[in-house]
Amino acid sequence: MMTSQPLRIATRKSPLALWQAEHIRHRLQQLHPQLAVELVPMSTRGDKILDTPLAKVGGKGLFVKELETALLEGRADLAVHSMKDVPVDFPEGLGLTVICAGEDPRDAFVSPRFASLDELPQGAVVGTSSLRRQCQLRARRPDLQVRDLRGNVNTRLAKLDAGEYDAILLAAAGLQRLGMAQRIRQALPVELSLPANGQGVLAIECRLADSQTLALLAPLDDADSRDRVLAERAMNRALQGGCQVPIGAHAVVAGDQLWLRGLVGSPDGRLLLRDEIRGPRQQAEALGETLARRLLAAGADRILAQVYGD
Numbered sequence: 455m456m457t458s459q460p461l462r463i464a465t466r467k468s469p470l471a472l473w474q475a476e477h478i479r480h481r482l483q484q485l486h487p488q489l490a491v492e493l494v495p496m497s498t499r500g501d502k503i504l505d506t507p508l509a510k511v512g513g514k515g516l517f518v519k520e521l522e523t524a525l526l527e528g529r530a531d532l533a534v535h536s537m538k539d540v541p542v543d544f545p546e547g548l549g550l551t552v553i554c555a556g557e558d559p560r561d562a563f564v565s566p567r568f569a570s571l572d573e574l575p576q577g578a579v580v581g582t583s584s585l586r587r588q589c590q591l592r593a594r595r596p597d598l599q600v601r602d603l604r605g606n607v608n609t610r611l612a613k614l615d616a617g618e619y620d621a622i623l624l625a626a627a628g629l630q631r632l633g634m635a636q637r638i639r640q641a642l643p644v645e646l647s648l649p650a651n652g653q654g655v656l657a658i659e660c661r662l663a664d665s666q667t668l669a670l671l672a673p674l675d676d677a678d679s680r681d682r683v684l685a686e687r688a689m690n691r692a693l694q695g696g697c698q699v700p701i702g703a704h705a706v707v708a709g710d711q712l713w714l715r716g717l718v719g720s721p722d723g724r725l726l727l728r729d730e731i732r733g734p735r736q737q738a739e740a741l742g743e744t745l746a747r748r749l750l751a752a753g754a755d756r757i758l759a760q761v762y763g764d
């Protein structure tokens with residue numbers, strides 16, 4: 455396919471975001487050798503506010519708004535996102551048109567001295583700012599001291615290496631993408647740390663009316679990943695949760711079936727609700743909504759009201 459205008463990818467400037475944008479650029483150029491693709495790096499509010507817990511600065515969408523404005527103003531044609539950072543609602547005229555095949559969805563345990571979560575001594579200090587990770591960690595190991603840990607993946611690893619923590623938790627996919635898979639001491643089984651919705655999945659947002667770009671991107675879409683994400687996000691949306699809430703949602707697609715597991719917890723790990731549902735993958739969204747309703751009825755509404763009310 456020939457196009458005279460280069461395709462422009464809006465991206466954040468963190469090493470992970472740049473890697474992800476480069477990755478999509480590379481895949482697009484393999485698909486369309488004649489196409490020029492360039493990156494348009496930009497800063498977002500989420501990158502600038504690094505000292506306040508994200509849940510308190512209205513976490514939803516902090517990392518995507520500037521990218522969306524660039525798309526709406528025609529300064530870029532697509533934005534590459536980590537699926538789990540994308541809010542559930544989109545500005546008029548924009549949408550997620552591509553959901554890429556999922557990579558490792560698990561959380562990773564990273565530590566210079568200890569090989570696994572269970573090997574951490576009593577009272578060890580673990581860094582993570584994710585309420586979802588905190589609550590599951592505290593539920594399993596109430597003795598640990600959980601401390602906030604912000605910044606991009608490289609900054610977090612530097613703080614660990616400086617001795618501020620005995621261990622930290624990160625998404626395995628982020629470390630793998632950045633060529634740091636060897637730092638993962640233990641990939642936490644999803645039974646132990648249920649991932650965030652969309653974890654390990656890349657998604658592409660663009661103008662819904664831009665049929666030329668949509669056609670160029672279409673081969674990157676993955677049907678299994680799309681159904682998985684539909685179920686997980688439907689659950690999150692029905693719980694009214696952004697990415698900075700103690701909610702885990704993880705679906706597995708096998709044949710024509712979908713298995714969705716969900717979790718809502720209090721950050722201190724004392725309340726932890728789990729439930730799961732299986733059904734036809736064509737009903738991915740309905741399955742997510744049903745699971746959310748069951749969690750709400752079991753008390754998730756009160757847990758979430760507390761987190762937002764703080």
Ligand SMILES: NCc1[nH]cc(CCC(=O)O)c1CC(=O)O
Binds near residue numbers: 607628
């Ligand atoms: N919230 C930051 C973020 N967004 C996506 C990833 C990792 C990659 C992914 O899940 O696709 C990370 C880092 C982390 O949670 O450790």
